Amino acid sequence: MVNRIHKDQQRFRQIVRGRIRRDLRRYVRDGELLGRQGKDAVSIPIPEIELPRFTFDSGQGSGVGRGDGNPADGQGQDPGEGEAGEGEGQHLIEVEVKLEDLAKILGEELALPDIKPRGHASVVADHDKYTGIRRVGPESLRHFKRTFKEALKRQIAMGLWNPERPVIIPVKDDRRYRSYETKRQPEFRAAIIHMMDVSGSMGSEQKEIVRIQAFWIDTWLRHQYKDIVTVYIVHDAVAKEVSQHDFFHLRESGGTKISSAYELALGIMRERFRGEEWNIYPFHFSDGDNWSGKDTNLCVDLLRQEILPRCNLFCYGQVKSAYGSGQFKRDLDLAFPAEDRLVTSAIADRDAILPSIRDFLGKGR
Amino acid sequence: MNLPADLQRVQIRIRDLAKAHGLDFFETIFEMLDADGINEVAAYGGFPTRFPHWRHGMEYERLSKGYRYGLHKIYELVINNDPCFAYLLSSNSLVDNKLVIAHVYGHCDFFKNNAWFAGTDRRMIDGMANHATRVRRLIDRVGQETVEDLVDRAQSLENLLDLHALGQRETWPDPRISTEIAEEEEPDYRLRAKDYMDDFINPPEYLAERRRRRREREESERKLPRGRRRDILAFLLETAPLDRAEREILEIIHAEALYFAPQRMTKIMNEGWASYWHRKIMIENVLVDEEIVDYADVVSGTLAEGESLNPYKLGLELFLDIEERWNTGRHGLDYTRCDDRARVDAWDTKAMEGQSQIFLARKVHNDVSFVDTYLTEEFCHRNRLFVYRYNPRSKQRELVTRDFKAVKEQLLNSLSNGGTPVIEVSDANWNNRGELYLEHRFDGQPLRADWALSTLGTIAKFWKRPAHLLTKREDQPVLMTHDGVKGEEREIGEGRRD
Numbered sequence: 003m004v005n006r007i008h009k010d011q012q013r014f015r016q017i018v019r020g021r022i023r024r025d026l027r028r029y030v031r032d033g034e035l036l037g038r039q040g041k042d043a044v045s046i047p048i049p050e051i052e053l054p055r056f057t058f059d060s061g062q063g064s065g066v067g068r069g070d071g072n073p074a075d076g077q078g079q080d081p082g083e084g085e086a087g088e089g090e091g092q093h094l095i096e097v098e099v100k101l102e103d104l105a106k107i108l109g110e111e112l113a114l115p116d117i118k119p120r121g122h123a124s125v126v127a128d129h130d131k132y133t134g135i136r137r138v139g140p141e142s143l144r145h146f147k148r149t150f151k152e153a154l155k156r157q158i159a160m161g162l163w164n165p166e167r168p169v170i171i172p173v174k175d176d177r178r179y180r181s182y183e184t185k186r187q188p189e190f191r192a193a194i195i196h197m198m199d200v201s202g203s204m205g206s207e208q209k210e211i212v213r214i215q216a217f218w219i220d221t222w223l224r225h226q227y228k229d230i231v232t233v234y235i236v237h238d239a240v241a242k243e244v245s246q247h248d249f250f251h252l253r254e255s256g257g258t259k260i261s262s263a264y265e266l267a268l269g270i271m272r273e274r275f276r277g278e279e280w281n282i283y284p285f286h287f288s289d290g291d292n293w294s295g296k297d298t299n300l301c302v303d304l305l306r307q308e309i310l311p312r313c314n315l316f317c318y319g320q321v322k323s324a325y326g327s328g329q330f331k332r333d334l335d336l337a338f339p340a341e342d343r344l345v346t347s348a349i350a351d352r353d354a355i356l357p358s359i360r361d362f363l364g365k366g367r
Numbered sequence: 368m369n370l371p372a373d374l375q376r377v378q379i380r381i382r383d384l385a386k387a388h389g390l391d392f393f394e395t396i397f398e399m400l401d402a403d404g405i406n407e408v409a410a411y412g413g414f415p416t417r418f419p420h421w422r423h424g425m426e427y428e429r430l431s432k433g434y435r436y437g438l439h440k441i442y443e444l445v446i447n448n449d450p451c452f453a454y455l456l457s458s459n460s461l462v463d464n465k466l467v468i469a470h471v472y473g474h475c476d477f478f479k480n481n482a483w484f485a486g487t488d489r490r491m492i493d494g495m496a497n498h499a500t501r502v503r504r505l506i507d508r509v510g511q512e513t514v515e516d517l518v519d520r521a522q523s524l525e526n527l528l529d530l531h532a533l534g535q536r537e538t539w540p541d542p543r544i545s546t547e548i549a550e551e552e553e554p555d556y557r558l559r560a561k562d563y564m565d566d567f568i569n570p571p572e573y574l575a576e577r578r579r580r581r582r583e584r585e586e587s588e589r590k591l592p593r594g595r596r597r598d599i600l601a602f603l604l605e606t607a608p609l610d611r612a613e614r615e616i617l618e619i620i621h622a623e624a625l626y627f628a629p630q631r632m633t634k635i636m637n638e639g640w641a642s643y644w645h646r647k648i649m650i651e652n653v654l655v656d657e658e659i660v661d662y663a664d665v666v667s668g669t670l671a672e673g674e675s676l677n678p679y680k681l682g683l684e685l686f687l688d689i690e691e692r693w694n695t696g697r698h699g700l701d702y703t704r705c706d707d708r709a710r711v712d713a714w715d716t717k718a719m720e721g722q723s724q725i726f727l728a729r730k731v732h733n734d735v736s737f738v739d740t741y742l743t744e745e746f747c748h749r750n751r752l753f754v755y756r757y758n759p760r761s762k763q764r765e766l767v768t769r770d771f772k773a774v775k776e777q778l779l780n781s782l783s784n785g786g787t788p789v790i791e792v793s794d795a796n797w798n799n800r801g802e803l804y805l806e807h808r809f810d811g812q813p814l815r816a817d818w819a820l821s822t823l824g825t826i827a828k829f830w831k832r833p834a835h836l837l838t839k840r841e842d843q844p845v846l847m848t849h850d851g852v853k854g855e856e857r858e859i860g861e862g863r864r865d
Contacts, residue, residue, distance in 0.1 A: 010424030053523040054818035064756040150489040
């Protein structure tokens with residue numbers, strides 16, 4: 003009996019995966035998964051999974067209630083507010099999908115290769131794991147239940163057990179202790195550095211695109227690396243490190259000096275992500291309108307000499323905006339015609355997000 | 368798992384008490400399940416042996432997630448069957464379970480005695496298992512995805528039943544055999560009259576009228592369906608050119624829909640009745656002093672009202688009101704026409720007919736007729752019922768009126784035909800093209816257009832020819848057409864057919 007429902011549940015999950023994969027483009031474009039994100043799962047609304055029927059248009063939403071009928075009496079905001087299918091007996095079906103699964107779907111859809119971490123197994127981490135029971139060990143690891151059981155068994159066998167006065171006294175032989183093994187595992191550590199241009203020319207639509215793309219990139223890299231550290235940097239003429247919330251909500255204005263961001267990123271790399279074990283992924287999003295050619299040259303130098311040697315992959319995404327000239331991408335492409343570790347990509351609109359992700363992550367670095 | 372011994376004693380005691388109160392039920396078998404188990408059974412609509420489909424898995428996921436987050440909890444499940452099966456949640460406290468057992472006996476009595484359940488299959492446990500076997504065989508034969516798709520399509524039509532003909536099996540001539548109606552000789556319509564009176568007694572208009580009526584009758588006899596047909600699933604089963612898989616799935620879904628329909632139609636009554644009895648049995652006989660607070664806690668949970676009217680609460684209050692009114696004789700013409708306020712307030716004939724009246728009500732009514740018969744103006748005001756409407760501008764539900772007539776009308780509207788629109792097949796050979804013509808009996812509430820169109824497409828797929836649906840939007844007739852691949856809709860002028 004237990005198996006039967008789990009079979010149906012499995013099948014349901016499979017179907018959900020199929021739907022998400024089919025509609026991945028739409029989910030990415032609308033960005034509706036963002037903000038529905040929990041710690042390690044997203045809840046995804048799947049409206050078409052409901053069976054259509056002949057029903058009344060519930061938009062009118064009238065009915066009979068009881069009591070005072072004021073907002074304090076539970077008549078307040080309609081819970082399904084703004085969603086299709088609100089009203090009685092109908093709820094938008096939301097399915098919780100693990101970020102892990104979402105990443106797999108993304109990987110399958112874009113045919114993304116698995117990333118080969120660099121700095122092979124340079125860090126070896128020790129993991130302790132309780133694996134069994136021993137007769138000797140420190141008192142702090144004593145297994146009370148097992149010890150009790152052993153003592154009980156012994157007392158019954160010896161005829162010392164008195165149901166009227168069930169006292170159990172363990173002796174040394176009864177004691178049981180947890181035992182552990184230490185496993186050595188190579189560990190790769192990864193860091194993502196998101197940099198975004200928040201100068202006056204980046205409008206809210208451009209930021210939304212960056213937001214969506216950053217979400218998917220994070221999802222994929224988190225799937226590839228166990229621990230991942232994310233750093234957020236915004237810049238206009240000066241750069242500063244901000245929280246994730248600020249990264250997506252901050253609105254600055256002013257000129258654009260890209261080198262400021264690169265310098266800050268480099269500083270962070272030097273300070274926090276030293277050493278071979280780090281796989282570093284800087285992503286920079288801008289509309290490509292840099293302050294001056296001189297600053298661009300500075301950026302190129304920084305990239306060539308300092309940043310690129312330190313990271314797995316440096317990605318530059320250029321979001322199209324009404325004001326930006328888009329010169330920076332051309333400059334980068336010109337400066338690094340055959341550099342594996344640098345990827346540039348132009349993002350014209352929301353539909354271009356997925357191809358751009360493929361540009362970035364399709365190399366498997 | 369069977370009930371533990373202490374609960375078994377409780378169960379037997381409550382059963383005997385219920386019998387002593389006059390309840391009459393099939394033998395009831397209780398089983399104890401943990402939360403996962405009860406969620407599983409609930410996901411299968413109460414039948415652990417139900418056919419496999421991923422929608423059950425979806426329901427299970429929803430239920431178990433809700434349970435895990437503490438949003439809801441299923442205390443009990445009862446299945447209309449002979450014997451009745453009831454599932455209890457193992458984590459319930461003893462008070463919970465006492466209450467639930469009493470509640471279950473209320474449901475069992477209702478299943479057995481309410482007229483609308485008379486036609487249900489009382490061996491549905493076996494029926495469901497047979498359906499599951501058939502579905503599995505079909506999966507082996509035609510593949511899982513085909514079957515899933517068929518079940519989805521059939522289930523999206525499952526609310527299109529004729530609720531007033533439940534349990535009746537309509538018979539009508541197989542259209543493939545009796546399409547030809549024998550041409551009869553036209554009878555002589557002339558009334559006997561003397562020669563000189565003939566023009567007066569048999570005027571030509573009269574004869575023409577008789578001929579016209581006969582022609583109309585003949586036409587309607589040849590027409591399919593004769594009259595209109597609400598049970599669209601049955602109509603498709605009888606008439607549509609179905610392949611074997613389609614036929615089997617439609618049969619199964621139709622049988623299950625017929626089985627579940629009375630439960631949808633008597634939600635308020637059924638829950639009200641069960642709540643009435645658990646209340647009576649618990650308070651009068653079973654509860655011991657220290658359980659009172661726990662009892663009150665559970666009851667306040669089940670009777671709590673949130674967004675909309677709680678059927679448990681409404682049903683219970685109505686049954687209590689009926690009992691009170693018939694005990695004191697506060698009904699009938701004498702009472703309603705009395706306009707002496709003092710007399711009305713002191714009205715008590717000591718008739719003590721309350722018990723017999725509630726038993727009568729549980730026997731003959733469904734929710735619509737129950738509310739229609741027993742919801743009085745006094746009840747409406749005492750319970751402070753009102754009509755609300757969702758205001759899209761303020762995004763709030765707002766109180767519209769407390770007027771008795773409006774409240775009752777709104778309530779009856781939401782209950783009638785199980786809360787679903789009335790859709791009828793009126794012509795299976797529309798324009799002599801073999802196309803299906805459906806009509807929506809418009810009562811002021813428009814259909815949800817996108818769903819209506821795709822449901823129409825589902826019907827067209829079964830019918831293998833285009834299907835049309837006449838409905839209204841903003842008082843403008845709209846004709847939807849779907850040929851199974853794509854659909855469209857257009858507004859049409861006055862008149863049924865353009």
